[in-house]
Ligand code: ATP
């Protein structure tokens with residue numbers, strides 16, 4: 001595993017280092033109130049948080065405390081800091097779903113038929129056998145082709161989730177899970193993540209089952225496509241819990257469409273595979289409890 005330095009930030013108001021595992025560093029700041037953080041405002045995400053505060057899912061998302069304008073004039077969402085009740089927390093971000101781009105983004109990419117040399121290069125760096133003969137000949141791939149392929153190098157397309165980042169108790173962090181793909185590799189990574197914290201495993205499993213049951217009752221979940229959203233796992237010696245985060249690409253399902261979050265995705269059906277990912281997570285954590 002390649003060592004990677006996460007964005008550790010020791011804020012004046014917070015007496016603990018805050019850890020950010022994904023996203024741009026500039027998107028987050030310490031919040032004005034104790035136990036809160038600020039995330040750069042994205043209107044779509046704010047709409048989701050407002051709905052979630054009235055949904056049965058509320059206990060499973062960070063509390064939304066409204067908008068804040070910073071000195072720089074930028075708008076931020078003030079959110080509950082999920083790490084604030086933990087002592088030296090271990091953190092893992094799992095991005096849920098069988099794809100991480102919106103149908104709309106794929107449609108836009110399809111309008112551009114230009115062959116991309118940069119994407120071809122990225123492709124052969126990871127798997128020299130991935131391009132077709134013709135793609136090899138032209139040394140280029142189209143953007144939609146690249147987008148669809150990229151979800152197959154991690155566990156996203158097959159297991160319906162991927163590990164996006166981990167910070168363990170020994171302080172080491174890694175974002176190097178781009179090609180962590182098989183169930184065995186994931187199980188190994190979860191084992192390492194919970195190593196020496198065996199009491200966290202049953203707590204995580206219980207929380208995952210609670211989330212699963214609540215999603216089934218949620219109006220928000222029934223009516224939204226969740227793309228690029230994560231489950232944030234946090235534990236220390238005493239506690240372990242999981243929250244749903246990152247709704248920047250969570251959009252209402254079109255009026256004439258129904259999704260069950262479980263049916264295989266086909267271009268245009270809007271399925272996100274959220275429950276495929278969650279069920280695989282539950283099954284892998286079940287295996288861990290039997291180790
Ligand atoms: P990306 O789209 O690249 O995943 P983003 O900018 O939309 O990133 P998020 O995914 O919401 O940002 O968050 C990035 C990271 O910040 C998470 O992986 C997590 O480590 C941390 N984080 C986000 N929200 C919270 C929160 N409420 N409490 C504690 N940590 C958080």
Ligand code: MG
Nearest residue numbers: 022228230246
């Ligand atoms: Mg994210």
Ligand code: MG
Nearest residue numbers: 228246248249
């Ligand atoms: Mg995001």
